[in-house]
Structure formats: C-alpha cells, structure tokens
Amino acid sequence: MKHYFNTNIGRLRILAFLEGISLLLLVFIAVPIKYILLNPTLVKWVGQIHGILFILFIFNTLKVGVEERWSFKKTTWKVILACFIPFGTFYIDTKILAKVHKPSAH
Incomplete structure (x- = not known):
C-alpha cells in the first residue's frame, strides 16, 4: 500500500478509488434515502465529500497527464x-492507471 503514496499516479489511483466510492454512496444510498425517506442529511454530507474528491481527482488527473x-x-x-x-474510476484504474503505475522498489 505504501507504494501508492510514493508516486503521483499512485496517489491518483487512491483518489480514483475514493472518488468512485463516494459517487456510489451518493447515487445508490444517499439519493434514494433523500427521496424515499425524505431525509436529505446524507446527501449533504456525502455530496460535500464527493465534491471535494471530484475536484481533487480532476486536478490530479490533469497534473499527472501533463507530467506523464x-x-x-x-x-x-x-x-x-x-x-x-x-x-x-474502478474501470479506468484497471485499464489505464494500473498499467502506467510503476511502483518504486522500496
């Protein structure tokens, strides 16, 4: 796990995972709870976390794209x-990011 933190692509892969999980939580759990149970609280919390991860993912993708x-x-x-x-993000991690992520030998 440590090798993910040593490279920009590794960190992008972590962000991809977290962003993907936050999107799934938002779409498949928080939004249904909002409309079925009429409780928007979870959408507010998960939505904010997802928004932050989304922006970080976009900027880091552009950064890695330029560097690589x-x-x-x-x-x-x-x-x-x-x-x-x-x-x-899980699909793209398998098809692109994992193939270009070359962890250091540490």
Missing part, C-alpha cells in the same frame, strides 16, 4: 470522463 505526457485525446479525457460514471 499523456495525449489528451487518447488518455486524459478518458480518465476524467470516468469520474462522471458510477464504477468508471
């Missing part, structure tokens, strides 16, 4: 698009 010299047309936009789709 990703083609915006081939890679960066796919990674950004993933955070708009439930389960998208």
Whole structure:
C-alpha cells in the first residue's frame, strides 16, 4: 500500500478509488434515502465529500497527464470522463492507471 503514496499516479489511483466510492454512496444510498425517506442529511454530507474528491481527482488527473505526457485525446479525457460514471474510476484504474503505475522498489 505504501507504494501508492510514493508516486503521483499512485496517489491518483487512491483518489480514483475514493472518488468512485463516494459517487456510489451518493447515487445508490444517499439519493434514494433523500427521496424515499425524505431525509436529505446524507446527501449533504456525502455530496460535500464527493465534491471535494471530484475536484481533487480532476486536478490530479490533469497534473499527472501533463507530467506523464499523456495525449489528451487518447488518455486524459478518458480518465476524467470516468469520474462522471458510477464504477468508471474502478474501470479506468484497471485499464489505464494500473498499467502506467510503476511502483518504486522500496
């Protein structure tokens, strides 16, 4: 787990996981509770956390894209698009991020 914190791509993978979990919690738990049980409290809390993680994910994706010299047309936009789709960040982690993440030998 430590190797995720040593690289920008590793940190982006952690953010992708957290952002993906927050989106799932928001869409599949908080929003139904808001409309079925008429209780918006969970949407307020999860929504704020998701919003922060979403923004961090976007900025870090752009940062890693520039540092790794990703083609915006081939890679960066796919990674950004993933955070708009439930389960998208998990898919993109497997298909793109895990393949370019080369942990140090520490």
